[in-house]
């Protein structure tokens with residue numbers, strides 16, 4: 056039942072007709088507020104202030120996916136430059152997280168790389184960092200190739216990899232010579248059995264093994280690992296597995312989404328873990344919100360409750 060609901064929500068996330076209509080409904084707009092403080096960058100920056108006071112860093116992502124023209128990609132890149140300037144102006148410990156298709160990967164990979172290099176250089180100049188999100192499996196290879204080219208010229212950059220994909224262990228080995236920064240997530244898209252584990256136990260097992268292996272082999276190297284998951288038990292299992300080889304709580308990061316397991320984010324930061332919250336903003340939130348519902352059917356109850364103001 057859970058997996059059927061997951062597939063339905065992931066289908067809705069891809070449906071253009073629904074994407075044009077559902078977000079206009081006031082109850083949908085109320086429901087999505089649980090996961091994003093507001094549509095404007097200002098809302099996102101304001102939400103980071105209490106997090107920073109608790110020692111939690113922030114990462115910003117403007118929602119939106121595939122584009123129809125390169126001019127749109129230019130505008131997206133310019134707005135991320137403005138985000139970096141705002142992070143600096145407000146003295147926030149903040150980073151940015153960008154979807155390659157928002158920078159035109161579908162239309163012109165070289166141009167997307169030019170945007171990424173510009174953003175990464177700007178991020179490095181203000182002591183910030185650029186993360187590349189990972190989209191559906193059609194983009195895995197082009198995104199990794201983009202990261203290889205980017206990392207060769209700008210070290211303050213990281214890439215998201217998905218533990219549900221069977222290829223990910225090989226991708227990590229391939230990236231290892233670059234001393235990469237990796238955000239490991241379980242994976243949010245509807246991928247086929249032939250390329251992805253679909254059973255939760257298998258995905259969790261893959262996640263654990265990849266994280267422990269990456270940290271152990273990267274010991275003493277300038278690598279960075281972000282555990283992009285709300286699965287606190289899994290995080291604690293990984294932490295326990297790497298403590299014997301001398302990797303302490305501050306030897307990796309925990310990255311969670313704004314609005315999910317908030318009290319755990321504060322508790323983990325207090326317990327000495329390095330925690331970062333990814334804050335989304337922008338008006339193109341519909342497919343992203345459907346992926347959040349797919350992850351956790353309990354959120355659907357919350358969405359239904361939002362029918363009643």
Ligand SMILES: Cc1cc2nc3c(=O)[nH]c(=O)nc-3n(C[C@H](O)[C@H](O)[C@H](O)COP(=O)(O)OP(=O)(O)OC[C@H]3O[C@@H](n4cnc5c(N)ncnc54)[C@H](O)[C@@H]3O)c2cc1C
Pocket residue numbers: 187188189190215217240241242243244283284285286287310311312315316333347348350351354
């Ligand atoms: C910082 C960050 C960046 C991400 N970037 C990407 C990306 O670039 N590409 C990609 O494919 N995926 C990305 N994801 C999503 C990721 O792949 C998972 O779909 C998502 O994190 C849910 O899985 P989980 O690891 O939290 O584990 P799960 O096993 O799904 O959940 C563990 C527990 O966390 C809580 N939880 C999880 N999800 C929710 C939710 N939506 N609402 C309420 N509680 C919840 C529940 O208590 C649940 O029992 C990102 C996630 C994070 C945190």
